[in-house]
Amino acid sequence: xxxxxxxxxxxxxxxxxxxxxxxxxxxxxxxxxxxxxxxxxxxxxxxxxxxxxxxxxxx
Amino acid sequence: xxxxxxxxxxxxxxxxxxxxxxxxxxxxxxxxxxxxxxxxxxxxxxxxxxxxxxxxxxxxxxxxxxxxxxxxxxxxxxxxxxxxxxxxxxxxxxxxxxxxxxxxxxxxxxxxxxxxxxxxxxxxxxxxxxxxxxxxxxxxxxxxxxxxxxxxxxxxxxxxxxxxxxxxxx
Numbered sequence: 001x002x003x004x005x006x007x008x009x010x011x012x013x014x015x016x017x018x019x020x021x022x023x024x025x026x027x028x029x030x031x032x033x034x035x036x037x038x039x040x041x042x043x044x045x046x047x048x049x050x051x052x053x054x055x056x057x058x059x
Numbered sequence: 060x061x062x063x064x065x066x067x068x069x070x071x072x073x074x075x076x077x078x079x080x081x082x083x084x085x086x087x088x089x090x091x092x093x094x095x096x097x098x099x100x101x102x103x104x105x106x107x108x109x110x111x112x113x114x115x116x117x118x119x120x121x122x123x124x125x126x127x128x129x130x131x132x133x134x135x136x137x138x139x140x141x142x143x144x145x146x147x148x149x150x151x152x153x154x155x156x157x158x159x160x161x162x163x164x165x166x167x168x169x170x171x172x173x174x175x176x177x178x179x180x181x182x183x184x185x186x187x188x189x190x191x192x193x194x195x196x197x198x199x200x201x202x203x204x205x206x207x208x209x210x211x212x213x214x215x216x217x218x219x220x221x222x223x224x225x226x227x228x229x
Binding site for chain 1: 148
């Protein structure tokens with residue numbers, strides 16, 4: 001997991017992105033799909049492309 | 060909902076989801092039970108006086124169980140300013156408020172229908188200042204806590220809030 005590889009807690013990542021720790025948890029567990037702006041912020045934070053961070057759900 | 064001010068600790072710690080479920084349910088049930096017990100036995104003596112005291116006790120229980128809910132993360136979601144919430148919390152809030160609005164509308168409609176037939180059917184209706192005061196604070200309590208109740212009891216929201224990392228879920 002990208003976050004864990006960097007040794008960040010959910011609260012650390014939430015603080016970096018300006019969202020709650022609960023939001024990070026919900027995104028990581030697949031219970032919440034982030035908005036496009038938030039997805040871009042996440043990708044930018046990890047210096048990656050969005051499609052490298054998020055996998056498209058298969059129908 | 061009204062007059063909510065986010066405490067510094069909201070979102071970092073606090074009662075678990077299961078605890079808030081219990082507290083909000085007890086509060087929402089105890090208040091009308093207490094208020095009605097008092098109203099139906101007002102001005103009594105002897106045994107009836109005990110009903111009044113029991114009614115006051117239930118109202119006290121309602122207020123004491125509501126207090127921890129008001130400062131919780133769950134109340135922050137339904138009551139804080141939109142600018143203080145992130146997109147995930149706003150989604151949960153919208154779902155809770157939408158459900159609570161429907162329930163509150165039904166409760167209001169039932170109350171209006173009851174009031175319309177109560178005097179003809181010789182049923183109890185509020186008349187004194189004390190009774191209207193109790194009714195006002197009951198409506199206030201429901202307006203404040205009903206969205207929280209839907210937030211913590213909704214299976215979808217509870218699942219999204221479920222978290223093994225904190226005390227949100229017991």
